[in-house]
Amino acid sequence: MFEDFREYSVAEFFKKNRHMLGFSGKIKSMTTIIHELVTNALDACEEAQILPDIRVEISQVDVDKYKVVVSDNGPGIPKELLGKVFGQLLAGTKFHKYKQQRGQQGIGAAGVAMYAKLTTGLPLHIISAHEGKLVSADITVDIQKNQPLITNLIEDEADFHGTIVEGVFGDVKVDKSEYSVLEYIKRTAIANPHASFELVINGEQYSFPRTSDKVPPPPKEVKPHPLGVLTYELIELAKRSTSKTLKRFFVETFERFSTAKVQELEKLVNVDLNKSPKELTWQEAEDLVKAIRSMQWMAPRKDVVYPIGEDQIKGSLEAILKPEIVITRTRDPKIYRGGIPYVVEVGIAYGGNFKGSIMRFANRVPLLFDSSACAITKAVKSIDWKRYGIKDFDNEPVLALVSLNSVFVPYVSAGKTAISQEEEIVQEIKNALMEAARKIKIHINKKIRSRELEKKKSALMRYVNYLSHDISYLSGYPPEPLKENLERIIKEKYSL
Amino acid sequence: MFEDFREYSVAEFFKKNRHMLGFSGKIKSMTTIIHELVTNALDACEEAQILPDIRVEISQVDVDKYKVVVSDNGPGIPKELLGKVFGQLLAGTKFHKYKQQRGQQGIGAAGVAMYAKLTTGLPLHIISAHEGKLVSADITVDIQKNQPLITNLIEDEADFHGTIVEGVFGDVKVDKSEYSVLEYIKRTAIANPHASFELVINGEQYSFPRTSDKVPPPPKEVKPHPLGVLTYELIELAKRSTSKTLKRFFVETFERFSTAKVQELEKLVNVDLNKSPKELTWQEAEDLVKAIRSMQWMAPRKDVVYPIGEDQIKGSLEAILKPEIVITRTRDPKIYRGGIPYVVEVGIAYGGNFKGSIMRFANRVPLLFDSSACAITKAVKSIDWKRYGIKDFDNEPVLALVSLNSVFVPYVSAGKTAISQEEEIVQEIKNALMEAARKIKIHINKKIRSRELEKKKSALMRYVNYLSHDISYLSGYPPEPLKENLERIIKEKYSL
Numbered sequence: 001m002f003e004d005f006r007e008y009s010v011a012e013f014f015k016k017n018r019h020m021l022g023f024s025g026k027i028k029s030m031t032t033i034i035h036e037l038v039t040n041a042l043d044a045c046e047e048a049q050i051l052p053d054i055r056v057e058i059s060q061v062d063v064d065k066y067k068v069v070v071s072d073n074g075p076g077i078p079k080e081l082l083g084k085v086f087g088q089l090l091a092g093t094k095f096h097k098y099k100q101q102r103g104q105q106g107i108g109a110a111g112v113a114m115y116a117k118l119t120t121g122l123p124l125h126i127i128s129a130h131e132g133k134l135v136s137a138d139i140t141v142d143i144q145k146n147q148p149l150i151t152n153l154i155e156d157e158a159d160f161h162g163t164i165v166e167g168v169f170g171d172v173k174v175d176k177s178e179y180s181v182l183e184y185i186k187r188t189a190i191a192n193p194h195a196s197f198e199l200v201i202n203g204e205q206y207s208f209p210r211t212s213d214k215v216p217p218p219p220k221e222v223k224p225h226p227l228g229v230l231t232y233e234l235i236e237l238a239k240r241s242t243s244k245t246l247k248r249f250f251v252e253t254f255e256r257f258s259t260a261k262v263q264e265l266e267k268l269v270n271v272d273l274n275k276s277p278k279e280l281t282w283q284e285a286e287d288l289v290k291a292i293r294s295m296q297w298m299a300p301r302k303d304v305v306y307p308i309g310e311d312q313i314k315g316s317l318e319a320i321l322k323p324e325i326v327i328t329r330t331r332d333p334k335i336y337r338g339g340i341p342y343v344v345e346v347g348i349a350y351g352g353n354f355k356g357s358i359m360r361f362a363n364r365v366p367l368l369f370d371s372s373a374c375a376i377t378k379a380v381k382s383i384d385w386k387r388y389g390i391k392d393f394d395n396e397p398v399l400a401l402v403s404l405n406s407v408f409v410p411y412v413s414a415g416k417t418a419i420s421q422e423e424e425i426v427q428e429i430k431n432a433l434m435e436a437a438r439k440i441k442i443h444i445n446k447k448i449r450s451r452e453l454e455k456k457k458s459a460l461m462r463y464v465n466y467l468s469h470d471i472s473y474l475s476g477y478p479p480e481p482l483k484e485n486l487e488r489i490i491k492e493k494y495s496l
Numbered sequence: 497m498f499e500d501f502r503e504y505s506v507a508e509f510f511k512k513n514r515h516m517l518g519f520s521g522k523i524k525s526m527t528t529i530i531h532e533l534v535t536n537a538l539d540a541c542e543e544a545q546i547l548p549d550i551r552v553e554i555s556q557v558d559v560d561k562y563k564v565v566v567s568d569n570g571p572g573i574p575k576e577l578l579g580k581v582f583g584q585l586l587a588g589t590k591f592h593k594y595k596q597q598r599g600q601q602g603i604g605a606a607g608v609a610m611y612a613k614l615t616t617g618l619p620l621h622i623i624s625a626h627e628g629k630l631v632s633a634d635i636t637v638d639i640q641k642n643q644p645l646i647t648n649l650i651e652d653e654a655d656f657h658g659t660i661v662e663g664v665f666g667d668v669k670v671d672k673s674e675y676s677v678l679e680y681i682k683r684t685a686i687a688n689p690h691a692s693f694e695l696v697i698n699g700e701q702y703s704f705p706r707t708s709d710k711v712p713p714p715p716k717e718v719k720p721h722p723l724g725v726l727t728y729e730l731i732e733l734a735k736r737s738t739s740k741t742l743k744r745f746f747v748e749t750f751e752r753f754s755t756a757k758v759q760e761l762e763k764l765v766n767v768d769l770n771k772s773p774k775e776l777t778w779q780e781a782e783d784l785v786k787a788i789r790s791m792q793w794m795a796p797r798k799d800v801v802y803p804i805g806e807d808q809i810k811g812s813l814e815a816i817l818k819p820e821i822v823i824t825r826t827r828d829p830k831i832y833r834g835g836i837p838y839v840v841e842v843g844i845a846y847g848g849n850f851k852g853s854i855m856r857f858a859n860r861v862p863l864l865f866d867s868s869a870c871a872i873t874k875a876v877k878s879i880d881w882k883r884y885g886i887k888d889f890d891n892e893p894v895l896a897l898v899s900l901n902s903v904f905v906p907y908v909s910a911g912k913t914a915i916s917q918e919e920e921i922v923q924e925i926k927n928a929l930m931e932a933a934r935k936i937k938i939h940i941n942k943k944i945r946s947r948e949l950e951k952k953k954s955a956l957m958r959y960v961n962y963l964s965h966d967i968s969y970l971s972g973y974p975p976e977p978l979k980e981n982l983e984r985i986i987k988e989k990y991s992l
Binding site for chain 2: 006007008009010013015016019020024025084088090091092105106117118119120121170171172193230231232233235240256282285286335340370372373377378411414418421422423
């Protein structure tokens, strides 16, 4: 019974459970490939403060088999890291940092390489031009060991910078549906107006020029917030710290931990805060965490979370839907799980040639799949839209766009396709939507009132002729001026 | 920008993303702990063909802090494997096998140890009595290395067999809600009538004696089905094979691959099937996979998937809900992803003191969380219940129980809380539900007709007196026998 006990690599785990990475179904798998490569390109360009020019080329080579080339003008990837980026799952820089990025765990690109290997046996072909040096190589994942396999390495000089990723994939498909690559790029363009996209699918070209020349600021790394730290994490941070005393450790390691706060903490616990962090015991850490949670703390910094922006959301929805009205709302940044900063922004479009739908974004990346699992969907569906004048969300002309931005987005699975339905987050999204919905309600009521007034006005206007003649007969006054006056009075009274 | 590039262990990944393991929210985290330990106990007892006696004891030791003890009479765990079971993620026997088990990836127990470490710093205390030997030890996970840490190891003789797992956990909570441990055990008992459960929560005792003395057969391991193999997997299996020729390899490695099928395959491809499997090239493997997919194959074996059983489902629903009617239905086993066997069984209860709800099971384990992400929920919600006489599922007395059983359940995330909404699976669940719902419709129609007849009968009965007297007056016949006859005629005509 216990004979075949052995350890498995994380690559083997995700090979068997590749649906958790988004590789489930042909359309979804193709969109997942594009998503992983495009988000890496956007993150890299933003770090290097480059306006991204991204090109995606997809061409069918056989039944359900496509060649994909994604190129960008980013900083490129250093030679020594190519293997880890494309050939190893869970290797990256993004893991321990609290910084708003699209990728957050070092799985994406290696997952793409693995999918190519599983479906065609072929490695990815990478060209990277970084700081004047060009490297070209074939890279794939040794799945059993979760290690990179690199072949055909060529080095040269480069007078440009950027990355080109080329692969051949099976069990994939591209079409023009709402789940496919064209829709994905369209929505990515909405959330990233500073980026330009060229998309070529089997020769058909789609251009999305940039509509802003402003590179978003490079995301700031944020230190952990005191309220969010678990006892175990406090000990780990203390062990790794180079601070001389616990007092210095707190100030240097955490956000909002001033020396005044240290003094306040000192009074609440029976721990010598002058000793080295490395001497911290579990019990002491537990007491410190308890004390920290009983203290008042400043709200998180506003400048570590980066929303799309209300103007951009409004402009995009107006351009796409041509609605009667768009209401946007950005909430103040909040924290969840005690200390992780995030910010929610929403846009509700109403009135026009579209029906009830939800558009989801996380860290300025569109979420197209697994909608039923998503915190955003749960929030939208849990609102009593009748109270805002919308009796039947699904069948009325309303679109709710929700964008969540955080230094760490809690996704449902490693494929980052849906946001985990954490209560605090669902509630915050609801609040944002309800605030916007109140203004939609005012608009709808105005519309209804305006329509009712119009009806009354029309009804009355039908009788103006008769009325003016009758009054004229009774009074002796001429009918025409009477009629004009009556019409004027009616119009005045029955308008908004 | 690339300075902090390093590799991360799978334990670190799941520490940061512990919500993917089900550790999100206090109630859910506690239920997840119990779930992982109880399912391990059930799997072990079934392998060893022992009728399981499982005891779960939960006692509060502080605010949101509980001691948990789970003990079973299973075969115990050998000393040399204790570390890997409780101290390492992705170590286990279950990974490469296609066998219907509750655990399927070697994460569960180590995830529990990790959660204890994160919230209290304490290791799990394990006592294992296996084949006459007793081992007692404290075990936890070294998260950075994903390696076990074992202390206080004591060995002795044992005259019993079983496993006791003891831990102290923070950030957990237990109550009597539908998401908590009591409900979890209740539903586990429904799906496992051969097991007995003792549950003690802060001194309050709940017993669930077994209602069957039949141990389910130990799950049979199934070889991969030809239709489900990817090119990459074919090559890996060929590389690992000890068969002398490709012909023997196919027959020995796959289900339903008879020598006749090998001959059929030989005619379809330009590959020498007499050569060693180790010489198989990618292109050849790709051609073989294509050819295999064009052939006809026998359906999967029925005896590798183990449903709860219609009698058990019916009996349980009748006992719990006391409904007017329960309709059950077990479908034939199917395959998804080309070759993975699974079977769906359902039970629909109608009429009584309950409202629209869904009860989910996967491999005879209840699913309580992440319902919106689940294939079962999607299937239930996508049915047009009006066609079956249920105008408003949520508010009418109907309960749909769905149980999916497979050698590999595609879960949404590593926490195994919901089934991935794979199209084939959602459709199959829908088919099962619609078959059962048709019979519910017959019952409902019968009820409606019966009510209408009753109404007509009552209405007519009101006039029997008058009618009989009037007829008596007109005809001269005595009223009493007339009245009796009339009543008899009405009753006969207006009954089902």
